[in-house]
Amino acid sequence: MEITRPRTLTDARRPVLWWDRGRWRRSVDALAGRGMAAVTLAACALVIVIGAALLVRAWPVLSTRSPGALIWSQTWHPTQGAFGFAPFIAGSLIVTLLAMVLAVPAALFSALYLAEYARMRSAIKPLIDLLASIPSVVYGLWGVLFIVPLIRTTIGPWADRTLGHALPLFANRNPTGYGVLAGGIVLAIMVYPIIVAVTDEVLRSVPQGMREASLALGATEWETTKYVTVRKALPGIVAAVVLGFSRAFGETLAVLMVVGNVAQMPGSLFDAATPLPALIANNYGEMMSIPMFDAALMAAALMLLVVVLLFNAAARLMLARLQTESAA
Amino acid sequence: MNRQRRRHLEQRVFTTIMRLSLFLALGVLGLILVTVVRKGLGALSWNMLTQSSTGGYYLGSDEGGILNAILGSLYLAAGATALALAAGVPVVIYLHAYLGRSRLADLIRLAFDVLWGIPSIVYGAFAFTLMLLAGMRASLLGGILTLALVVLPILVRAMDEVVRLVPSELRESTLALGTTRLEMARILLRQTLPGLATAALLAFGRAIGDAAAVLFTAGYTDHMPDSLGRPVASLPLAIFFQLSSPFPAVQARAYASALVLTALILAISLLARLSMRALSKHVVR
Amino acid sequence: MAQRSAHMVVSDLNVWYGDQHALKNISVDIPRRQITAIVGPSGCGKSTLLKSLNRLAEIGGARISGRVLLDGVDIYDPAIDVTSIRARVGLLAQKPCPLPLSIYDNVAYGPRIHGLGIGRLDDLVRAYLQAAELWDEVKDRLKAPATGLSLGQQQRLCLARALAVQPEILLCDESTSALDPISARAVEDLLSGLKRDYTVVVVTHDLAQARRLGDHVIFLWLGELVEQGPAARVFAQPAQARTQAYLAGEIG
Numbered sequence: 001m002e003i004t005r006p007r008t009l010t011d012a013r014r015p016v017l018w019w020d021r022g023r024w025r026r027s028v029d030a031l032a033g034r035g036m037a038a039v040t041l042a043a044c045a046l047v048i049v050i051g052a053a054l055l056v057r058a059w060p061v062l063s064t065r066s067p068g069a070l071i072w073s074q075t076w077h078p079t080q081g082a083f084g085f086a087p088f089i090a091g092s093l094i095v096t097l098l099a100m101v102l103a104v105p106a107a108l109f110s111a112l113y114l115a116e117y118a119r120m121r122s123a124i125k126p127l128i129d130l131l132a133s134i135p136s137v138v139y140g141l142w143g144v145l146f147i148v149p150l151i152r153t154t155i156g157p158w159a160d161r162t163l164g165h166a167l168p169l170f171a172n173r174n175p176t177g178y179g180v181l182a183g184g185i186v187l188a189i190m191v192y193p194i195i196v197a198v199t200d201e202v203l204r205s206v207p208q209g210m211r212e213a214s215l216a217l218g219a220t221e222w223e224t225t226k227y228v229t230v231r232k233a234l235p236g237i238v239a240a241v242v243l244g245f246s247r248a249f250g251e252t253l254a255v256l257m258v259v260g261n262v263a264q265m266p267g268s269l270f271d272a273a274t275p276l277p278a279l280i281a282n283n284y285g286e287m288m289s290i291p292m293f294d295a296a297l298m299a300a301a302l303m304l305l306v307v308v309l310l311f312n313a314a315a316r317l318m319l320a321r322l323q324t325e326s327a328a
Numbered sequence: 329m330n331r332q333r334r335r336h337l338e339q340r341v342f343t344t345i346m347r348l349s350l351f352l353a354l355g356v357l358g359l360i361l362v363t364v365v366r367k368g369l370g371a372l373s374w375n376m377l378t379q380s381s382t383g384g385y386y387l388g389s390d391e392g393g394i395l396n397a398i399l400g401s402l403y404l405a406a407g408a409t410a411l412a413l414a415a416g417v418p419v420v421i422y423l424h425a426y427l428g429r430s431r432l433a434d435l436i437r438l439a440f441d442v443l444w445g446i447p448s449i450v451y452g453a454f455a456f457t458l459m460l461l462a463g464m465r466a467s468l469l470g471g472i473l474t475l476a477l478v479v480l481p482i483l484v485r486a487m488d489e490v491v492r493l494v495p496s497e498l499r500e501s502t503l504a505l506g507t508t509r510l511e512m513a514r515i516l517l518r519q520t521l522p523g524l525a526t527a528a529l530l531a532f533g534r535a536i537g538d539a540a541a542v543l544f545t546a547g548y549t550d551h552m553p554d555s556l557g558r559p560v561a562s563l564p565l566a567i568f569f570q571l572s573s574p575f576p577a578v579q580a581r582a583y584a585s586a587l588v589l590t591a592l593i594l595a596i597s598l599l600a601r602l603s604m605r606a607l608s609k610h611v612v613r
Numbered sequence: 614m615a616q617r618s619a620h621m622v623v624s625d626l627n628v629w630y631g632d633q634h635a636l637k638n639i640s641v642d643i644p645r646r647q648i649t650a651i652v653g654p655s656g657c658g659k660s661t662l663l664k665s666l667n668r669l670a671e672i673g674g675a676r677i678s679g680r681v682l683l684d685g686v687d688i689y690d691p692a693i694d695v696t697s698i699r700a701r702v703g704l705l706a707q708k709p710c711p712l713p714l715s716i717y718d719n720v721a722y723g724p725r726i727h728g729l730g731i732g733r734l735d736d737l738v739r740a741y742l743q744a745a746e747l748w749d750e751v752k753d754r755l756k757a758p759a760t761g762l763s764l765g766q767q768q769r770l771c772l773a774r775a776l777a778v779q780p781e782i783l784l785c786d787e788s789t790s791a792l793d794p795i796s797a798r799a800v801e802d803l804l805s806g807l808k809r810d811y812t813v814v815v816v817t818h819d820l821a822q823a824r825r826l827g828d829h830v831i832f833l834w835l836g837e838l839v840e841q842g843p844a845a846r847v848f849a850q851p852a853q854a855r856t857q858a859y860l861a862g863e864i865g
Binding site for chain 3 (some may be wrong): 071205209210211212214215216217218219220223227228231232
């Protein structure tokens with residue numbers, strides 16, 4: 001097939017091959033584009049599909065009980081049809097909040113050091129990322145090997161002796177070591193790397209000119225960090241913490257392995273508890289054999305989804321606003 | 329003390345606090361790794377790696393191994409990564425070659441960020457729902473599909489970051505030659521191949537370690553993985569079940585399994601990091 | 614010309630950024646209560662020299678040898694507190710960089726840190742905003758974020774902020790080049806008025822500006838000192854051929 005070169009511009013418009021290669025390419029382009037758009041749309045719609053599917057499965061329980069009854073009731077007797085989620089919601093909240101209390105200060109200080117002061121940053125940052133890639137079950141195993149015995153033999157008795165009389169929060173009625181504190185500690189370690197990573201990125205996005213301006217006025221490096229850098233990065237730091245909370249709330253296996261798995265309202269740090277993800281994971285075997293049990297567990301999954309979605313969306317919007325602000 | 333000294337003391341105090349917190353974290357990392365290695369090495373044997381388990385997963389005797397779980401995890405992760413790539417690459421192409429900078433692109437990225445945050449147990453519950461509807465039982469296929477869902481947002485985000493780094497001049501000059509968007513996408517992909525490979529490795533590593541998603545959907549078995557329609561063992565669940573066993577001998581094997589899993593993941597992370605650096609030498613800057 | 618001791622004396626200053634030798638054996642004088650203009654083509658080390666005068670260069674990872682004497686005291690002496698040096702030698706950067714605080718807090722930032730003017734911060738802020746000719750424009754919105762100001766206003770705010778720590782010397786790193794011509798002129802007029810009370814050092818790539826402002830001139834080329842002296846002499850009868858060529862626009 002001979003290809004004749006067009007001599008003028010008008011010639012170029014005429015097809016020079018027996019089929020118009022240009023139109024072919026454009027059609028492929030458009031078709032592929034539409035296909036990819038479809039895939040993208042499907043993926044984006046996934047959130048809604050997941051929510052809808054869970055809602056449908058949970059409907060038998062959700063439609064026959066008021067939201068208030070589900071959230072506040074502490075009675076959990078699946079065989080009798082009593083599905084009060086309060087113990088599990090409380091378990092999730094307490095373990096997650098404890099993890100945040102333990103992780104956030106350490107993570108923020110670490111991120112500050114990493115972003116503003118560290119000279120060996122390129123060696124240390126990968127190690128933090130390594131913490132993030134350790135699978136959940138290994139954290140759980142380590143928790144069982146190390147943290148639980150520590151609580152059982154040392155921390156538990158000590159807290160009971162010293163603080164337990166004054167503050168019921170620290171009273172130790174559970175000698176096994178498996179409980180909220182173990183879950184909180186393990187979860188804190190798991191959530192630390194993500195808070196560090198996001199905070200680090202946010203701090204590095206603060207323009208250097210601001211730091212130099214502060215230093216040029218005679219401020220020390222710490223004063224610059226305290227009054228200028230952190231101030232500018234604050235929305236991003238808050239977003240990092242919110243993201244961490246969201247991750248911690250949904251963590252399943254590591255917490256399950258150390259938290260004791262008793263369906264009760266935890267009254268102290270040393271009590272056993274069952275966060276929402278553990279509830280689902282523990283009972284999936286029996287879920288089909290008791291009526292409405294599967295709907296209840298799907299309702300728990302739906303609750304998880306809603307909480308995580310809200311927190312995540314809030315954090316992302318905060319981060320996005322920080323980005324548009326610094327671009328302005 | 330005078331003002332100057334107070335300011336500098338404050339700086340020294342807080343710098344020390346910062347260093348300590350980092351030290352603490354790294355110390356914990358070291359502690360975890362050392363514990364896993366020490367306990368695991370003690371229970372590890374050649375048998376464990378090369379044989380499948382015998383005698384039921386709760387009451388496993390001293391013979392047998394975790395080969396079924398190792399292979400199962402590898403198949404699950406490979407299948408999930410392949411599926412996620414098949415869905416994720418079109419998304420990234422669409423975002424970068426067809427949409428460029430636009431509000432729609434930002435919304436799509438937000439949607440994927442939201443998906444990224446969904447805990448894997450929710451994906452597991454969702455997939456289980458669908459599987460019941462479709463009459464599927466817990467199987468390798470179910471596990472692959474679920475893990476693909478979990479891993480898709482991670483993959484898309486990682487690939488997106490990589491393609492974003494391509495300077496816009498490359499894109500513009502290609503388009504100026506009269507290429508279609510699809511053809512430009514091919515060039516983009518070729519340019520970013522190292523980064524995409526790293527992203528895929530990251531996703532693979534994540535898929536191997538996830539337990540909550542496969543709990544409902546892949547089941548567990550002592551047999552070697554042989555078909556898509558049968559349940560399959562996985563390393564994280566192997567560890568979990570072994571640890572829950574009442575027999576100390578079986579519990580000890582949990583440590584060994586954990587060592588294998590951790591070693592696998594560390595190897596993949598290292599590979600990902602090295603590949604990013606090595607293959608980047610050939611890209612246009 | 615009256616002999617006054619120089620405010621700052623730089624001797625044998627060498628600055629390296631990694632392997633790059635940015636400044637080579639610079640020895641210059643900064644005369645008191647005058648505007649010294651540092652000129653030269655881009656990349657010749659003007660900003661580096663400027664930032665060596667208030668020890669800001671080391672923030673960017675520079676290695677420095679040599680001495681910089683401020684009223685006879687070497688500012689690089691390890692026994693001296695860096696923050697007190699920077700309080701005496703202020704900097705106005707090229708890109709206006711307001712701190713993420715209100716207008717009031719921007720100006721008050723330096724005094725608060727150093728403990729100046731406790732109890733009369735309001736007067737202090739007002740005085741320096743007036744000195745920067747910004748007071749009338751912002752007096753009703755002192756608590757508003759500084760980022761809401763126009764670029765020219767922001768630079769004047771940065772000037773007020775720099776003056777509020779009551780430095781002896783003000784360094785200006787191409788402080789008007791990021792501004793539109795009207796704002797640039799306004800800031801330039803402010804700088805030229807400052808020399809009654811402050812020693813000013815200005816880095817500029819704009820020779821016309823150097824001619825307008827400079828009492829004393831330092832000409833750098835590729836990290837080396839070519840010529841320094843009173844502006845009248847250097848601009849009219851440069852001693853070096855290279856200076857002549859640069860002034861004529863033939864090089865750089």
